[in-house]
Amino acid sequence: MASVSSELTLIFDMVTVLGSATIAGYVANRLGQPVLLGYLIGGIVVGPAGLHWVVDEEEVQVLAEVGVALLLFALGVEFSLKELLRMRKIALGGGTLQIFLTIMLGGALAYGTGWVSTIPKAIFLGSVLSLSSTAVVLKSLIERNEVQTVHGQIMLALLVVQDLSLGLMLAILPALTQPPEVLGQALLVAALKVLLFIIGALVTGKYVIPWLVRQLALSGSQEIFLLGILVICLGIALLSDRLGLGIAMGAFVAGLTISNVEYADHALDLVLPMRDVFATLFFASIGLLIDPLFLWQNAWIVAGLVAIAMVGKASLVASIVRLFGYPLKTALVVGLGVNQIGEFSFVLAGVARSQELFSSNLYNLALGTTAATLLITPFSLKLTPYLIQYLERLPQLNRWFNLNPEPYSFGLEENLRNHVVVVGYGRVGRTLVRMFYFQRYPILVIDNNEAVLQHLRERQIPYLFGDASSSLVLEKAQLSEAMAMAIALPDPVATRLTLNRALSIAPDLDITVRAHLKDEIESLYQLGAQEVVQPEFEAALEMGAHMLLQLGDSAYAVQQVVQRYRTGHYREILPERAEYWNLKELELAIEGLHHEWYNVTPDSLLAGVTLGAANIRRRTGATIMAIDRHKRFYQYPTGEIDLEAGDRLLVVGSPEEHQNFLKILRQ
The missing domain is CATH 1.20.1530.20 (Na+/H+ antiporter like fold)
Structure with a gap:
């Protein structure tokens, strides 16, 4: 100085x-x-x-x-x-x-x-x-x-x-x-x-x-x-x-x-x-x-x-x-x-x-x-x-803290059937409820914000007040009798937990999920969502569709273009393809979910079987999110990939689903 x-x-x-x-x-x-x-x-x-x-x-x-x-x-x-x-x-x-x-x-x-x-x-x-x-x-x-x-x-x-x-x-x-x-x-x-x-x-x-x-x-x-x-x-x-x-x-x-x-x-x-x-x-x-x-x-x-x-x-x-x-x-x-x-x-x-x-x-x-x-x-x-x-997995602490209190409901019938479950009553959830209401579908809303539910009481629309990612709340929603479910929560972790636990209760339920970020799209599909909607991409598709129509393309051609992007999980308009995502993004995708790594041994019945033929999700409820094979890493593997002896599998699911997966792995 x-x-x-x-x-x-x-x-x-x-x-x-x-x-x-x-x-x-x-x-x-x-x-x-x-x-x-x-x-x-x-x-x-x-x-x-x-x-x-x-x-x-x-x-x-x-x-x-x-x-x-x-x-x-x-x-x-x-x-x-x-x-x-x-x-x-x-x-x-x-x-x-x-x-x-x-x-x-x-x-x-x-x-x-x-x-x-x-x-x-x-x-x-x-x-x-x-x-x-x-x-x-x-x-x-x-x-x-x-x-x-x-x-x-x-x-x-x-x-x-x-x-x-x-x-x-x-x-x-x-x-x-x-x-x-x-x-x-x-x-x-x-x-x-x-x-x-x-x-x-x-x-x-x-x-x-x-x-x-x-x-x-x-x-x-x-x-x-x-x-x-x-x-x-x-x-x-x-x-x-x-x-x-x-x-x-x-x-x-x-x-x-x-x-x-x-x-x-x-x-x-x-x-x-x-x-x-x-x-x-x-x-x-x-x-x-x-x-x-x-x-x-x-x-x-x-x-x-x-x-x-x-x-x-x-x-x-x-x-x-x-x-x-x-x-x-x-x-x-x-x-x-x-x-x-x-x-x-x-x-x-x-x-x-x-x-x-x-x-x-x-x-x-x-x-x-x-x-x-x-x-x-x-x-x-x-x-x-x-x-x-x-804390939720510890029965004594859970009872003491009451982390999963008994949810209370409004207008929920014991024999509710063929209903549509809307999780989250924010801006997206309110629009969905309005659409289903005027189309005269039975609706059940799940939300944990008492301030936004007054409107539902006025309309006599049934709702459950509680945390949608809680198994107690989802079981009370009678998901096995529901026609469809939409998850429109603002919290990415709660979204993944709700999707995973809902499918563990009703594996065949048609669930549409709102993705917050592009990095979540593929992981939500892998977890079992029937349809994943990303608002920013959807806005781009709607704008593009309108402009193509104004430029003279036929309505059929425009519909085919938009549908191709949607069925491809938006991959064609992503800045980078899903298979090149890094490990940090995978860690974010499984955050809050119970996950374990498992080895495929030479004597396992899974060795030599394609992921699609193994049908892990249908048989166990668990999801294979990644495969680690000889220093090569396959994230969000598709059904065509063969499982080989020596593979390490990243599996997501509840403790019971992990036990089911272990039974198949060790057969």
Whole structure:
């Protein structure tokens, strides 16, 4: 650093931190780890605890503050008041209760054990624990296509309320450092500041910001529009910081003021790349502050704090979600999903240190614990379905936790026959029910969201309230007497489980399944679906059919083209063919399903028999998803392939179906 002039120090530091974060993030991504891990490690490597290339982290912290502002600004633009109001009970009631209880219980535990010496310090530490990571959880939900699931919606509702509370915390918590005789006055002044700022933001957001954004858009210059949006964002953030409310609250309010303007999507589209760059700088700057030697010397303490924080928070959140009437399985998934300490807790911890509420030792422990929980979260979210599935298979725990409660029904007749079962009453499910209803087919709907079922009661349409992937629910749906079944669930794992368990009850049932991603199509067919519909491909086919008709092709020719793509499982319009899919996609396809590998021995009756002739699905209910043969891997094998001695077979099915398969394999 000595060779770098003072004028270039900031540029050197920024390039060094971003370069290190890029390299470490790339390595983490290639190793299948969260890029957040790479950003933190990149900061550690070039920071004071590493190569000493960046020793004045305060300069980088200035740019990291911009990252925080842009993160919350983008969140404000994307914020949907309508969605929050739709989940208002669990969001406002459950979210507020979660924050309050976490602050009280976490602070009381810290104060009672002597970790902190004063009540203000305890409240500040409890506030740090109360926040979860919107960035990490949302990214994980998007990757797993679970944003529209019930547990995904609850997680996001709780996270939005937490993010909203950050501004209030930054405004009110520093007032706790005032002497007792003026504490009440300080809190009142802080509350008035928040109230006046919100009133001013509402007025400005209604009369000033929309006009200003329209003028920027009318300029016709994308550069001027972007600069104007950044000035609005950072200007309001700076104003809120001057009022003692923190940059984060101002940036979020700035996003809210723009969210209702017609150019909001365009503004967000321009800001997102800059947000990602500065957010990377923010996470890498946290790495600069982490001292690996200190964490190593206090490894057991950090591990204990991580365990207490994550288990305690998961238990608290799960209890609150269960209190609001959601099934225990949903409550456990939500609890295990938002049990980390969030990235904005770093901001609160920094404020606590600047107010001398956190000692250097406590600050480093809070920093290390928060970073560890953020890194664990993607893995815990991935393992949660397996944990739930394991608990379901343990009779004692299942009865104790009541993971599969007896489903209750409306209008379900004991002798219901020749009916159509629709699983999932979302946008797709509602359309299907409407079609079958007006065609006068008997219908049975399965869903676990009580809020959407009122319409069915009004129409006197029978339904089962429960988890469709539960064997108890499916058995009560009288599938053996049904004509057909449609699975339109938003959760890919629940979709596969429901399909697999439905066919184990009624092997001949005609089941149509909605696929969420192209990678799921072939695996759903292999699991036994009669028809798999992928909405994006279907939209393309309908658009193409309309255009071909307009171009003069005959209706018969167009129908033949569309039908060819459908009967070919969309393979001809896939970017890559199914046989070249990689193992990671296969792992995702069997996630949540009971699967085992089996060897075909020379004396097995399956050796030398084609997969079609073996008729494994019909005879056992199990499905062979892949064949490993002499270092060659066949995914989703077709009926023409011969089974050979030495083959390793990946089999999916229930425990009973696995036993049936073993009997055939060992004959």
